Amino acid sequence: MPIDAVEANFDGLVGPTHNYAGLSWGNVASRSNVRAVANPREAALQGLQKMKRLADRGYVQGVLPPHERPHIPTLRALGFSGSDSDVLRAAARDSPVILAAVASASTMWTANAATVSPSADTRDRRVHFTPANLSAKFHRSIEHLVTGRALKSIFADEACFAHHPALPPVSQFGDEGAANHTRLCAAYGEPGVELFVYGQIAMDESAPAPRRFPARQTLEASQAIARLHGLSDARAVFAQQNPDAIDAGVFHNDVIAVGNGNVLFYHEKAFLDEDRVLADVRSRLRGAELEAVRVSESDVPLGDAVSSYLFNSQLLNLPGGKGMLLAVPGECREIPSVSRYLDSLLDAGGPIRAVEVFDVKQSMRNGGGPACLRLRVALTNEELAAMHPGVLLTDELYERLTTWVQGHYRSEMSQEDLADPMLLDESRHALDELTGILGLGSIYDFQRN
Structure with a gap:
């Protein structure tokens, strides 16, 4: 008998220090908007509006909290000392x-928060x-430490949920989370x-690899997570991303x-190896x-796919089993080749039956579209009842x-603002209030110390 289950999407709230520092080499959008003035309030409201729609x-829509930024404990670990204001100065x-690095609001992109394996797949x-x-x-x-605390607070029931620490923080086990992980199933x-x-x-220097931009996910990391999650060979497929795509700015598979x-x-x-990947998935997919x-290069050139973030869209079931909805960023309708393709996709009568546009420009300018903003968690009805409900929208x-965003967030953020001690105080006060609203307890370092 089929088990009733849903896929919940947990979006990251954009943090109070949202800014454009261009920190992500290999992410074309992030680098192209470096040092522009950001609007944290607008960014957070855009994200909330997407969740609400x-x-x-x-x-089923959940919320994941932003992290404390600037992160004073990291600055202290790097030798800066004195009061918090002294450390910032x-x-x-x-x-x-x-x-700029320790003030980044990059935790908004919760597709990178973790890898999640549903109970139907695990041993x-x-x-x-x-x-x-x-x-x-x-x-x-x-x-990863605060991410782990937040996930443990939300999914606390050990009878239903298992939590692992992040993999060793070395290049051989570089792990970028669900941005390089997709689950396919009948239900x-x-x-x-x-x-x-x-x-x-x-660990194989002779294997194919990109030449211009770094490959952030390793096979070794993916295999380790599959082992930790108790996935059998029948439940996992490992596929290499095209190195040429990475060098074109496709820094994660979800791009x-x-x-x-x-x-x-x-x-x-x-x-x-497209043919092998499809064959491996087909041989394991049941039901x-x-x-x-x-999508062919002739229909959507790779450069246009990267610029529009066509594939960094959310693919969602429509009600009643009537195909799927593709939730795309507004840029997809601004680039002619992509807009034409979307029209032809709907005319083709395939599984994707609807396209809906979402305005997430503040996130897009920093290199993340609708799919970057969410972590997908498939849950049975029992598991949904066992999780902390305070984060469900x-x-x-x-x-x-x-109201919280409007009361705590600035409308402008430049690189110079990051050293303002008042920004740190504002952010901590806002996050302390947020954990109360969401009922998460003390997940931040400043709360625990």
Whole structure:
């Protein structure tokens, strides 16, 4: 008998220090907007509006909190000392690049928060979480401890949920979380196929690898997570990302492919060995045939796919089993080749039956689209009841969070503002209030110390 289950999307709230520092080498959008003036309030409200639209359509929508930024404990660990204000002033004077890194609001992109394996796939029949170590980028490598605390607070019932620490923070086990992980299945409560996409084999120098930009996910990391989560060979497929795509700015697989249910929507340059990947998925998928929606280079050039973030869209089931909805960023309708393709996709009558545009420009300018902003967690009805409900978006919570953002966030943020001690105080006060609103307890370092 089929097990009733849903896919919940947990979006990251944009943090009070949202700014454009251009920290992510290999992320074209992030680098192209470096040092522009950001609007944290608008960014957070755009994210909340996206969550509300999906919740209003009946999707299970959760919220993940931003992190404390600037992160004073990291600055102290790097030798800056004195009062918190002294630490900020010294970092701004001696190493503004380090200050920018520890002030990044990159935790908004919760597709990088963790890798999640549903209970239908795991050996012990629990949902497994492994926070990503994000070791390729300093500004993101400091996230996993607080991410782990937040996930443990939300998914606390050990009978239903299992939590693992991040992998060792070294290049050989570089892990970028769900941005390089897609689950395909006949139904969310049924055993599926977890597609792990890696950029390189770290311990084989002769293996193919990108030449211009770094490969952030390794095969070794993906295999380790599959072992930790108790996935059998029948539940996992490992596929290498096309090195040429990485060198074109496709820093994560979710910039060039997205899957949901039995549908894989991808660009022809997504995988190094496309035929083998599809064959491996098909041989493991049970209860449904894989529907591969392949976008050719002639229809959407790779550069346009990267600029529009066509594949960094959310692919969601429409009610009543009537196909799927593709939730795209507004840029997809601004680039002619992509807009034409979307029209032809709807005319084709395939599994993707609807396209809806979302305005997430503040996030897009920093290199993240709708899919970057959410972590997907498939839950049975029992597991949904066992998780902490305070983070699930309701009309009341949406209004409280909107009021919270409007009361605490600045409308402008430049690089110079990051050294302002008042910004640190404002952010801490806001986050302390937020954990009360969401009922998460003391997850931040400043609360625990």
